[in-house]
Amino acid sequence: MYTTLLEKSTKVLDLSGNKVKDVQLPLIFSYPVRKDLIRRAFHSSFTQGLQPKGRDPMAGKRTTAKSFGINLGLARVPRIRGAGEGALAPNTAGGRLAFPPSPRERVKEDINEKEKRLAVISALASTTIKEIVTNRGHRFTGDLPLVVVDDLGGIKKTAELEEILIKLGLEQELKRASYKRIRAGKGKMRGRKYKRTVGPLLVVHDPKLPIVEAALNLPGVDVVSAKDVSVIHLAPGGHAGRLVIYTESALKVLQDRFKGLIK
Template sequence: MAKVYNLEGNVIQEVELPACFSMEYRPDLIKKAFEVIRSNRRQPYGTKKDAGHYVAWSFGPGRGMSRIPRLSSGKGAFAPGTVKGRQAHPPKSEKIWKKKINKKEMLLARLSALSATADEEIVRKRGHRFNVKVPVIVDNEFEKLKTTKGVLQAIEKLGLAEDIERAKNGKHVRAGKGKMRGRKYKIPKSLLIVVSDPENIKKSAGNLPGVDVVTPDEINVEYLAPGGHAGRLTLYTLNALHEIGDRYGSV
């Protein structure tokens, strides 16, 4: 049995968790499913096929010098061994990044990641900070909150505010060239909110650092186990929990 809280953080009832929350923890499958999802979203990339051909060419035989492609000044270019030469084996745009996984493996990984959200030891091991028993189930009134202030007040009374603060303080400048490409900051993943009707809560909670708002239909391994590490701190509304039970309860 799991406790259901109202917006004031008080227990109002107890419900039985769907059978999917008692699935075996399979970190190997979760990692595999996560890598498949990420690799299938990658965009193929590669160098231009004739890059460098416009500025360097071989002078040919008869000049007493090697046939390496040269600039008009006679300086060697284009070849991988020369200054500013191209890569020897650059990325190819025709490379196939997509990976496959059995449907039943993907389903089992999703259910395993779902059950991990109800295991306090796994959730704490992931680094989350909270003062409430998991899984956190809240009354459906939570879905009707229209302001970020209201959401923060409810989260604080539920004992989850410390994790939001952890994500806020953990924001840092990314290492590498990604910071030049519109990905300047990295923010730790915090609370996952699973709701039945996201119309209001998506706007009021979606801008909190590290917080994601999804419906039971949108749940996947990437949301439940960011980075392939299961045990994300998750808040379920009562309606969302019933939907999860209807969808996966008999699996």
């Protein structure tokens, strides 16, 4: 897709939150925010990891329950002989499901490769618009996008990284991201009892930097390399506008990655 875009500039901050210089942003950050395209690409990426599931055809039917018949003042649902408990029928407690999941159901959503790349560009552009980011619930002070010197990638200690993020104006965001709640439903019994709040995303130029491990113990904080960043990272749940911190070299990697796609 070709469209006329205007270049933007932003300031580069050091690890203390002070301005170092101004830098020109790649054209991808000026692309229009297409929420419909972002949501479609998210569903496509998310459903790629889903495993088809289905029920045993005899599930809920392995019972001797039969209806007692009429003229007994009872509903004519199948009942277990002797106990009188309802079974087999979909509308009874302990009965089978009326429409159980089928392994033949199509769970993956397909998307064109060019659409997928444009969705990533659109999600990147949404990270520069403060209104979209704040509407998503993020709390921070300062301007967007947040671009930091490459020294950020060399951080090895979690406490040191937390201190730097606070200096960048993300103290309230870290408190928000530490919140977790108990999940509703049966997921509590399946190894996913808690739901965590999504916090800031750090986009670096190299996936092997020490900061990747340093951020593991910060709740809600994720680190991803610029060549691997996707809609899953930029728009969790299909909602655009995640708070993202870029390193200066990461901008160059993003520019080369999507070079020639837009003008």
